[in-house]
Amino acid sequence: MAAQAHQQTALDQDRDSVRDRETGIEQEHLDQVYRRLEEKIHEAEFLMNDAAKRGQVGTPGALAERDAQVFRAGIHLNRLNNEFEDFLFGRIDLLPGKDGKKGPDGAYTAVEPAEGAVREDADGKRTADIAETLHIGRIGVLDADYSPLVIDWRAPAAAPFYRSTPVDPGRVVRRRVIRSKGRKVLGVEDDLMRPELTAYLDGERLPVIGDGALMAALGQARSHTMRDIVASIQAEQDLVIRAPAASVTYVEGGPGTGKTAVALHRAAYLLYQDRRRYAGGILIVSPTPLLVAYTEGVLPSLGEEGQVAIRAVGSLVDGAEATVYDSPAVARVKGSSRMLKVLRKAARGALELGTPAKEANKEAKTGQLAFGEEPEDDKQAPAEQPTRLRVVAFGRRLELEAADLNRIRQNALSGTAPVNLLRPRARKLLLDALWSQSGAGTRHSDPELAAELRSSFDDDITSEDDFIRFLDAWWPELTPRGVLSAMGDERRLGRWARRILNPGEVRKVARSLRRDALSVHDVALLDELNAVLGTPVRPRRKREYDPLDQLTGLDELMPTREETQFERAERLAQERTEYAHVIVDEAQDLTPMQWRMVGRRGRHATWTVVGDPAQSSWSDPDEAAEARDEALGSRPRRRFTLTVNYRNPAEIAELAAKVLALAMPGSESPSAVRSTGVRPRFEVVRDGLGPSVREAAEHLLAQVDGTVGVVVAMNRRDEAARWLAGLGDRVVALGSLEAKGLEYDATVVVSPAEIADESPAGLRVLYVALTRATQQLTVVSGARDEPDADGVPDLLRD
């Protein structure tokens, strides 16, 4: 026994010393990389100083050159400084390649091992020599002789790091994940891709350390922000990340399969692969501000941010930020494509209100969205409508009555042009009617004289204050906010929505529009109205006069100095309304009206659309699919399915699968990649819901190191926040719709029946709630859940 223990200790010591030696080898490599980076930083600093000196020469050419050099050196320095932290993370050891050719990044491009790379002796033992070792990191670093010290994770030569599997290893024998912090290597984890092989590196046997990096990453405690997965991207995910950008890349997969992570890494990959093309910007559309906040650190950690905008679907329209959710019944109407016709009628009908409808003061707030209260009473002011136009021209009083005006308006409105752009046409039709009433058209037979007379008639009238006032009231310039507020009047909305919405729907929608705050669904309506109304063309503001321009004459000498490249890039990003690539996360949740809004931002874009129909909170998936197909146009689609759940342990995934079977019978759940042995807990409310939920949260806080999410039906969100007061910032209360895309170490799901009953898509929303935990889950049930003796609610029983 003692001898056995002694043997075991010796084995452990051996293992530790191999681990230390391997860590030391990687440390040496990292030291070499840092030395090279420092050299590069000095070069960049020298370049900046040199550029500054050249600036002192003062000729326009030198100044422009300095500007370009400083710009390039600044970017270089900035990247180096930012990515100095923790950027070397991987290594692959490869067999000799088939053709042995070097690619542009200095590495062999061959995918398959060369013939004879693997030797087999008489006993069937297989051996091989490692021909090449590559290190993978967040950016590429070349040695002074241009051999690669680190390869950028997005370069083609880095693909085997992600693609190689024991089933299809290619040239990779060993894949190593290196954990480092700053300049220090903390440890290494290896996966062996060809376990049947004895491989040698420089004559020594290749050692293997640890149980693989994926499991280590998945077991870590979660914080309130998502981490990048660059060191452990799996083969099926890598195929999506590196899929060619042309057309539409369509990715489906169950909860936790890495769709969001893949979408973010794909944005970074596309920028690396074709930076010039994506200078047009990449837009990532996310369902909630919470998910935006959760994911927005991932791209900077990958060294990319400037060109990518991550926006919540309620913040896509500039100057209009959603702060509330509509009730499911109202959301269902506002999201439906039936609203399209209503908005078109409203845009034209709003003209009859005379003066622009007063805009509600809809203040923008950020953070969590509230469930919107809808006011009871109708406070809309009665409409003002000019019913007659009186002017004096050529000494005669001319007058158009209500019937004439109405006829002219209908005439002007025939056609589909945006309402605000039809104002010049309406003005011309008014003048035509007044001209014909004046009888002046018969005075001259000479067409030139007649035209002159007409022109002075028009000038006479259009310079009259009465006419200008009339036109402003009769054909006001409409704003999307103004028309949306006008729709808050129930009678008016009833007229505009006749035969489209039923009276109950009209009442609910009108009431919701009278509240001060904008809802997530209102934002898509505003965007549609913007398109229907059109923006009148205004003369461009001239650049402000700068007296210094005259003194130095710089303005003529250096027209390119007006705006630096950086300023230009900033300005374009601000003015951008369309993008080169659009990524839609949680695409299953976009309503038809939201698809139209997102579609307008990517009319000429390529797309990546990721989603899971089983998690859809929209009640009519067919209607949304139609709107999605319209937004994506006829571009060809490339489809991918992700099949492995990296978030939930098998014990939680199994429970969630029961709800999936009810929500979408016949659909398959992704297979969980790990199991923790901890089963979900079931609690039944005894002394009130609040205390039971608080107790469950406290219990979980003691069990896990990271975060705890408490998911309740939407209308209990504020109440739940009060139940948890004082428990610290590791615990968060979430309305069911807000849980989308997020994850916690542990979750409490409160009353499955309440969540399932809150909307027609309730079972799918419950499925989302049950799949948020990485370690532990507690379900708290009330009487409505009909729990059995073990506390298992009816919806979660076999």
Ligand SMILES: Nc1ncnc2c1ncn2[C@@H]1O[C@H](COP(=O)(O)OP(=O)(O)OP(=O)(O)O)[C@@H](O)[C@H]1O
């Ligand atoms: N290859 C990987 N290596 C390490 N962690 C991974 C990997 N793939 C996914 N994960 C982790 O699994 C979790 C789920 O990923 P993600 O949120 O992207 O999934 P999802 O498919 O978008 O889920 P949902 O549909 O539920 O929103 C995250 O913590 C993510 O970091």
